[in-house]
Amino acid sequence: MTFPAENPVVDPSPTTTAERVNPQSHQTSVPQAGGGSGHVSVIRARRGWIAVDWAELWEHRELLGFLVQRDIKVRYKQTVLGVAWAVLQPVFAMLIFTLIFGRFAKIPSEDVPYAVFVYAGLLPWTFFSTSVTQAAQSLISQEALLTKIYLPRLFVPAAPVGGALVDLSISFGVFAVLMVWYQQVPGWGIVFLPLLVLMTVVAALGVGLMLAALTVSYRDFRFVVPFMMQVWMYASPVIYPVKLVPEEYRWVLALNPLGGIIDGFRAALLDRPFDLPTLGVSAASSVGVFLLGMFYFRKMERRFADIA
């Protein structure tokens, strides 16, 4: 808190009603910030929407890495089956869905075995729902990170999304086995897979940040989120193909980022044509959700320490 004289930002006449016992003693400010990093920061009240401080996020990028690592290590540490859970969860979901929706309800699966079809949808969906659910809880389960220290708080809900990426890659491995088993070959569309994964990450971050901020203010969201995810799954084409939705209403489905993403995953992995309009609308809504989540989070962030 050295206020060097040449600093133009300093108010030269601090109005203070304080009685100074010995004014000389505390005015020992060193005129030049010798040895300092030259790092100057100003803390003041801000109003309305606050821009994301990208420079700060970049400076602390290692912290995000450590938080992601922690989430991965902790997630399976005390479980007997460990990482196997990352395989078992989607596999069981696939088996159940295949039995109920593929066998009994006979939902069409676009000429591929229903198991492969539903698993291709579960890949992005499981990633999305795990990320969002954990991101939403992240702030209230780590209150001390809000009230005892300052750090780029965006990282706290972002870390579980990074952790879920590891699960996603394991799931991809399982999917590869499934493809071999059912003798399916992906087409050239698979080169777009990284882009689709990125889109899923963007959507998950947006929704996760928004729900994390809401959960701090309204603890009810702890109960709302799991329920919301259940409804969201049926609103997304996880167990049914997009084609089942009449063409004139498909844009409604595409407004749900997961609509286009899941359809895109199937196109990329199962060698079928991309539904570009649907994908385009979903991409736009992913980015929209992301921006909304980011800015809402930034807006609410100021109050976190007071209400957490």
Added chain:
Amino acid sequence: MYRLGATQRRTETFQELIKSLVLAPVRKLHRMGEQIPEQEEFWALQDISFEVGQGDVIGIIGRNGAGKSTLLKVLSRIVEPTRGQVLLRGRVASLLEVGTGFHPELTGRENIYLNGSILGMKRREIESKFDEIVSFAEVEKFLDTPVKRYSSGMYVRLAFAVAAHLEPEILIVDEVLAVGDAEFQKKCLGKMREVAQGGSGRTVVFVSHNMAAVHALCKTALMLQKGRLVAIGPVGDIVQRYLAASVEGERNSIEAKRPMGAPVWFRRAEVFSAEAVGRPIRMGDELTLRIHFGADPAIRMPRFGWVLSDSLGTRLVGANNRYQADAPLERPARAGIISCRLGMVPLMPGRYQISLWIGNDAADSHILLDSLQFEVVAHDLWGQAKTPPLGSSALWWPATFEIEHDTQTAPALGG
């Protein structure tokens, strides 16, 4: 700034939010023609301007609720000020708690990296200090053990060790020294002194209740009262002023309100001499501490503890029914009274304060630090017209002295 009146309308749960949205127009109708009650504003801090030079070590002192913690939180960027600004030149690190972000499932090694990073250290910095941190904490053998298996002493040592090896240009520290066993506290204080006086040019802002620690570490001090800066200057003068100010406000009894969501809380607390209520407490008096508690849900056995400290903040004695086997109430109650008979506490004349804790079996839910304050006046207990000299010791022990002849050695000495 916190809007107190507004808390009534602050929507805590989603249900209330929805209700308030639905009722908003109705409320507006009601309000027409009726005066809108003014919101009561509460400024946690106001009119605080000060400078700290590079390399200065400044202590912030003040009573509970004076705004010390809020000031620290503003300086550490945890809470954003409503008005005003702070200019910081240099990298800032704040220590409001040791071990923030420690994860019990992770090993000591993993937690060093995680906690270091949370405190703002770069990976390379942590790597270069790693061995120092480990040896300071004395946990070499348990580096790859999850910290949940650590003893509480080890845990605190490791947490402090990471924090102690931070090298920011500006360090903001809250009473973290009040951790660990006596020996480790000494080590921490030594480390703090090294940081503060090592000529490292580091600026330290230090908040504490412990006047002895403030005196030992800081050159300058700043005193807050009700959110305002009342004095700043050499540490000796300010500590004197603080002590003088606390004499004015003797509080043998206090009233308290339920903190938000607390299952058990204090409603009232008082300390008095068993001999005569309302009379000044004299040396040798038997003391009683009585508290009135509230509980929701009803409880059979609130856990109540207290610690008595002297005017410098040194904790002298304490007790807590959490560790004792006293009989609970026959049936759960929503309110009750606990009387704690301290017996004759051998206090020297002087100022004392009592911190209070209450909670249920799981955790403490209401803490009133240094809330009861009282004076012990000198009293000629033995009818000798003499009292022990002040400052000879913290406590005066009610010992008895027996004297007898030494028949074995006396003859040899020619007695």
